[in-house]
Amino acid sequence: MLTGSILQKLRDAHPANSAEGKRALNFGVYYKNTLVALCHALEDSILEHDYAPLVITAFQRGKWYLQEADRYAHIAEKSPQIVIMAADDAGFAEHPTSQRDNVALVGLDEADPVAQEWHLIIVSPDYTAMVLCQELDEADYLKAGFPNHDLERKFYGLWTFEPSLVLETAELAIAHLGRYSPDLQQQLTERLSAIQAQVLQEDALCASPTADNLGDIVSRVVDYLQTHQPADPQEFSDRFAVDDNLISNELQAYLRIAQLIDLTDLSNPMAAAEVATLTEAMGQLLDLPAWQLHRLQLASLLHRIALIESSTTLLSPGVSARFDEDATVPLSCPLIPGTQLLRRMSRLKAIATILTHHTERWDGQGYPAGLRGDEIPLESRILGLAIAFQTRVTELNAQPSTDPLQNLTTVLDQCKAEQGDRWDPKLVETLALLIAGVQQGLSLSASVPKIASGLWLLDSHSEDDLLGLSVEANPVEAP
């Protein structure tokens, strides 16, 4: 990692095993092809809305900025201030976009490590996002060698919607600009502190994901990655790796939303990881096949997306993703906004179905479809029980002077009382077996997944049609 680069400064502010409670950063690999798609998607969300964000970018060289300069003319219409950092190239300053009052060009020194980086930092009270990465050195390509195709150049770093990380990075970027233009630094610092104050307000949308705000942005990311298959993949030396990188980032878009929902729910920040651990352990006790365990785990990690609502129906902001124990009223429209979001990625079809039906009840009185008994997909039944169990245990544990082991028994007894009505009795039995194991010392350690590499959870079964609702005709063989 280049000393003095923005990526390095952010990494050093987040050391592993930090005492301050800052999480260590989790880096991923990005082909330039993926980066361009990601950046276009995140930028286009500026064009589609009225967020009026501060936008700070680093393009390595002026020539790469010039490829995007016409786009940036439109973005400049929607943004009070844009900063473009790039090493000077011919025509860099002359482009009409560069001449605009609200576009500041910063010609980087060739020796500045930021000239090896690719950044897009978007900050506004309702929308924060960034892509922050650094290009590999030629030597880092090892025996594969430096790629022939520009879109196969590799970068490493991270992208995120997480407001605190984006604001922190914007501060670092602005500090870096100080060496080129103290005036610009001063002006941006003032603008950023105004935004920071607004982000802390309760009505700031960037920290409370809703289906029509962040959901819309994520849909755009997924769509752009899907349509960014290179025009002529034959030119690539490793097209499968380039494709996998796109798919991995589509999945990341969802995992990042799920992570953000966890982070914003201070009363239950480990929901995804703990539910995933519970469902996997239950699945193992039920001797489910490996593919089904993976599917269950992925659904668990993404389960909170199913609970996000549309902001127009949101009664109390900030609790949108909470598991609603009393939600028994069937919705007038059976489409769940959160799971519709997952359907954007066809490979998650089965996951979306599992999540749609995790609120069904064993007695058929649940929603959205009123499915009964074995009609409810098995993974939905397991997930529904695990979510309720985790939520209730977490709530009990938050009460002073309760014993965590006793809380497990208390909640298990509640679930037992509801079996046959709400829960599948077989599954309550399985849960009881698991809890008995925990009470005898079995350790169930939940840990946050590595977001940059979730591909191991995806296989052909994640695309299955679980309820057999597809219209594909299956030829019936004569007996």
Next chain:
Amino acid sequence: MNIKEIHAGTLKQLAGADLQDEDLSGADLTRANLAGANLTGAVLTDARLSSARLDGANLMGCDLSRADLRANCLGTNLMQSNLSEADLRGSNLRGANLMQANLRRAVFTGAFLSGANLIGVNLSGVDLRGADLRGANLSNANLQNANLRQANLQGAVLTEVNLEEADLREANLAGTNAAGANFLCAELENANLEGANLSGACVRGTLLDTNG
């Protein structure tokens, strides 16, 4: 050889049997004894082979996609076989030969692969959590995006292996030879790297990435 009986799961004593090129797709071979059997080129897609004995059997070029292979495969020859989406959780694959096998989305959670021949195989995006890979030869293998959490790779050959974005948290890499390996953005939190040879390896974006 009565293939119908094998399919139905009534014939299980098949040690040393010659089943070359037979179609056994979906067969119930749970707990069957296939030790030393010749299954080269056989079709075993979706077959159930849990707790079966396949030690010393020859499954070269066999199609085992989606099969339940939670079996004893000690020293089994699986060269050029198709194991895509096969279930190999906890399988005993010690000393097995998996060269040129198709391992796409195969599941090796907790599998015993010590001393196995995995030279040049494609294990990208494969679940190898807690697998025992001690002394296995993985040189030139592709383990991009693989999940190797808590895997034991002690003394394994990892020369020029691709571990880009792999999850190696709490993995044991002590004494491995990982010269020229690609660890770009691999997760190495709490991994044991004692005595590992990382000469010429790329460690960008990992805990080992020093500023420069």
